[in-house]
Amino acid sequence: MSLERVVARGTARSLINGSSAPSYEMVISLYKLLMLEGDAVLAAGLLDLVASMDLSEVESITHV
Numbered sequence: 001m002s003l004e005r006v007v008a009r010g011t012a013r014s015l016i017n018g019s020s021a022p023s024y025e026m027v028i029s030l031y032k033l034l035m036l037e038g039d040a041v042l043a044a045g046l047l048d049l050v051a052s053m054d055l056s057e058v059e060s061i062t063h064v
Contacts (some may be wrong), residue, residue: 005037016045024053 012030015022027046034043 002037004033005039008033008037009039009042012042012046016042016049022049022053024050027053 008030011020011026012034014020015027015030027050031043031046031050034040034046
C-alpha cells in the first residue's frame with residue numbers, strides 16, 4: 001500500500017466521521033484517488049458526504 005493511499009484513507013475517514021471540515025475540492029480529489037487505488041467502499045462514503053454537503057456553500061466557494 002502506497003503512502004499516498006494510507007494518507008488518503010486516513011483523511012477520508014476523518015472527513016466521513018466529522019473530525020475535520022471538508023471542502024468540496026478535497027473530497028472529490030480523495031474520491032478520485034481512492035477509486036484509482038481500488039478502495040471503492042471508502043470512496044462511496046465520500047460520495048455520501050458530498051451528497052450531504054450544503055450545495056449553496058459549495059457554490060459560493062467555487063464562484064469566488
